[in-house]
Amino acid sequence: ADAAEWAASAAPTSAVGSPATHRTTGTPATSRTPGETRSLSRESLAAADSRDEEQFSRHEDGRAGVEVIDAGGRAMIPGFVDSHTHIVFGGDRADEFEARMSGTPYAAGGIRRTVAATRAATDDDLRTRVGRFVRELHAQGTTTFEIKTGYGLSVHDEARMARIAAEVTDEVTFLGAHVVPAEYADDRDAYVDLVCGEMLDACAPSSRWIDVFCENGAFTADESRRILAAGAARGLRPRVHGNQLGHGDGVAIAVAADAASVDHCTYLSDADVDALAGSDTVATLLPGVEFSTRQPYPDARRLIDAGVTVALASDCNPGSCFTSSVPFMIALAVREMGMTPSEAVWSATAGGARALRRNDVGVIAPGARADLVLLDAPTRVHLAYRPGVPLIDAVWKDGCRL
Numbered sequence: 351a352d353a354a355e356w357a358a359s360a361a362p363t364s365a366v367g368s369p370a371t372h373r374t375t376g377t378p379a380t381s382r383t384p385g386e387t388r389s390l391s392r393e394s395l396a397a398a399d400s401r402d403e404e405q406f407s408r409h410e411d412g413r414a415g416v417e418v419i420d421a422g423g424r425a426m427i428p429g430f431v432d433s434h435t436h437i438v439f440g441g442d443r444a445d446e447f448e449a450r451m452s453g454t455p456y457a458a459g460g461i462r463r464t465v466a467a468t469r470a471a472t473d474d475d476l477r478t479r480v481g482r483f484v485r486e487l488h489a490q491g492t493t494t495f496e497i498k499t500g501y502g503l504s505v506h507d508e509a510r511m512a513r514i515a516a517e518v519t520d521e522v523t524f525l526g527a528h529v530v531p532a533e534y535a536d537d538r539d540a541y542v543d544l545v546c547g548e549m550l551d552a553c554a555p556s557s558r559w560i561d562v563f564c565e566n567g568a569f570t571a572d573e574s575r576r577i578l579a580a581g582a583a584r585g586l587r588p589r590v591h592g593n594q595l596g597h598g599d600g601v602a603i604a605v606a607a608d609a610a611s612v613d614h615c616t617y618l619s620d621a622d623v624d625a626l627a628g629s630d631t632v633a634t635l636l637p638g639v640e641f642s643t644r645q646p647y648p649d650a651r652r653l654i655d656a657g658v659t660v661a662l663a664s665d666c667n668p669g670s671c672f673t674s675s676v677p678f679m680i681a682l683a684v685r686e687m688g689m690t691p692s693e694a695v696w697s698a699t700a701g702g703a704r705a706l707r708r709n710d711v712g713v714i715a716p717g718a719r720a721d722l723v724l725l726d727a728p729t730r731v732h733l734a735y736r737p738g739v740p741l742i743d744a745v746w747k748d749g750c751r752l
């Protein structure tokens with residue numbers, strides 16, 4: 351992973367096209383007088399707020415359609431690429447989280463509760479909720495995101511999840527193989543047949559990827575291989591949830607299938623690390639899960655030192671990790687997983703793009719999409735150095751201010 355690829359992107363001045371789509375209100379930061387907000391009257395706080403609305407100045411530079419933004423010394427980075435989310439679902443599982451914080455261990459069985467709530471939600475409910483998550487992602491600097499199905503687990507409900515996800519992203523993943531739903535508990539073979547047949551047929555038109563949760567308590571190695579092969583036969587590219595709750599075959603299966611990514615990678619043997627290092631499969635680490643389940647963090651340092659490409663993603667879902675904050679993942683990766691700040695930011699941008707086999711996002715480069723995040727900080731290091739602080743000052747997607 352080459353953090354230098356976009357290091358030049360921290361330059362303070364950047365040109366962004368399509369000025370007509372940009373907001374033009376606000377006062378440039380240069381008009382501020384040092385010390386003028388010291389008196390904490392209500393009026394002076396309100397005035398300071400309005401000055402802080404726009405912390406950079408802009409002007410046309412004479413070329414048609416080009417606006418120059420003086421970032422005033424702030425760092426600009428590529429928009430985050432969150433290559434793993436589950437943001438179409440009904441209900442939440444705050445009670446489960448609360449019990450976990452009192453010692454009840456995480457078990458993927460809670461997925462069935464979200465399946466029940468998702469089936470009960472109308473399309474409009476799901477649309478409204480996903481719209482809120484999309485705004486949440488954008489506000490935190492994420493400009494490209496993947497969404498998985500996996501809380502429908504019937505032909506009808508998986509297909510509507512896939513359709514609703516496809517309304518907000520091109521990166522939809524069919525995850526009918528999340529767990530075996532309760533009604534198939536006594537006949538898992540019939541469920542795998544359904545996933546590989548009718549359910550896949552219904553979801554493939556809205557999906558780019560197929561995923562399987564290859565783990566004890568979810569799907570076996572043989573089932574996982576069969577499901578990925580069925581998806582590939584319908585033109586869906588493979589990705590895998592694996593090695594989350596214990597050692598297992600997820601990584602080996604992902605590498606053998608040339609999966610774009612194997613996600614979680616918390617429990618890895620030396621053979622798993624070697625296999626990843628010799629492959630084009632990205633190891634996507636999801637440290638919010640370990641934070642929210644009190645499990646051990648994956649060892650990012652071991653992977654990077656072995657030459658594995660590492661991505662960071664949120665895994666935003668109601669069970670194992672209910673946050674959509676990529677800056678939070680960066681802070682965790684640096685503090686808990688041995689990554690440097692530059693590595694962590696690379697993994698959350700270019701690394702995420704590689705996990706989606708994309709080269710048009712996650713970088714600031716000629717020909718790439720103008721997905722840009724201006725930080726309210728002088729360097730990207732501050733994303734880890736100032737955890738929990740809202741440092742996302744402005745976001746552009748495809749050259750348009752969000």
Ligand code: NIG
Nearest residue numbers: 461563591665667668669670
């Ligand atoms: O990526 N591991 C499987 N699926 C999700 C968790 C889903 C849930 O608990 O609802 C994950 O962690």
Ligand code: FE
Nearest residue numbers: 434436591665
């Ligand atoms: Fe997940």
